[in-house]
Amino acid sequence: MIYAEPKCSPGGDRFMLIEFGDELTLALNFFSQGLARATMEQKIKGVVETSPCFSSLSIHYEPDEISYDDLQKEILTLAALLGEASDVEVESRLLYFPAVYLDPWTAAAMNEYREKINPEKDPDPEFITNLNNLEDVQQFVRVHSGTEYWCAALGFWPGTPFLMPLDPRCQLTAPKYNPPRTFTPRGTIGMGGGSTAIYPVDGPGGYQIFARTPMPIWDSKQRLPQFESQLWLLQPTDRIRFVPCTVEEFNEVERKVEEGSYEMNITDYQKVSLQRHKAWVEQLDVNARF
Incomplete structure (x- = not known):
């Protein structure tokens, strides 16, 4: 199942987990890779590193520089701008x-x-x-x-x-x-x-x-x-x-x-x-x- 909207959840006080579905598909991984790339290209203040996985993305951030709620808003906005997974191209x-x-x-x-x-x-x-x-x-x-x-x-x-x-x-x-x-x-x-x-x-x-x-x-x-x-x-x-x-x-x-x-x-x-x-x-x- 592919979620209608990415699901965000905290991973301690310095990580955010974003899940896109519960399937092992190339489409979900393309979306994960595309969002990881877009996040780093956007140079969001406080974001340290992204770690894409099969159908999810982990983001390491500094809570003193950006709050969890503000980071979630930034990520969901970027995810919406990416469009469908089928539109994503990666190197x-x-x-x-x-x-x-x-x-x-x-x-x-x-x-x-x-x-x-x-x-x-x-x-x-x-x-x-x-x-x-x-x-x-x-x-x-x-x-x-x-x-x-x-x-x-x-x-x-x-x-x-x-x-x-x-x-x-x-x-x-x-x-x-x-x-x-x-x-x-x-x-x-x-x-x-x-x-x-x-x-x-x-x-x-x-x-x-x-x-x-x-x-x-x-x-x-x-x-x-x-x-x-x-x-x-x-x-x-x-x-x-x-x-x-x-x-x-x-x-x-x-x-x-x-x-x-x-x-x-x-x-x-x-x-x-x-x-x-x-x-x-x-x-x-x-x-x-x-």
Whole structure:
């Protein structure tokens, strides 16, 4: 459901949460991204930062410079000026991520989980395959890697992207682990609900896991040019395409990243329109799978 008017609520004394609906849709995220951009461009006194998510927006503000009520009036005015989500255009770049699907690293993490926590847990790729009525894990790999992904939000771990498939034929779903894993390798690609995410560092985790990328998305060592001005790679409105690769290719990319010589494959910013995306989707057989 998309709300007739954005719902504002306080988050402590320095944050405002604006909700646009309770659906996981590209339209709501476009509106969230558009309002975040408009808020920063407006240079509203007291606004520190905006954090768009799937269907909501969090705003960090200084209460000594602007009151909650005044900020709410400003935000609702901007939201009305944006119009429909279908009218919003945003700048987006496309990044290509090599990825080893059905890889040995996430397989080892799954095996450890079964040995120590839940011996009845099915391997994640097989679990996702069966849950989504796919023929086999090879079809799962084709479906998951067959689309560009939209970066709807960053969060949880530093620089972690939460991704939505732009091709509806590639929409998959899977519940999180219960209980979670104690270890997940850096660069792991996983799925929770309808969202795909990449783990920036080693750590615990609850997403179903099935692939690993050597592309750094968080780098405190700042080894590559993309990390010179900030420690994280991605931004909301980025797009990612996962390109299946071998373990040998993974190791070569990882080696180049470590020595600072790896050249990322990134297409520069271009305007992305929800209207054009909807027109493209209407031409598809959305029930077809690869």
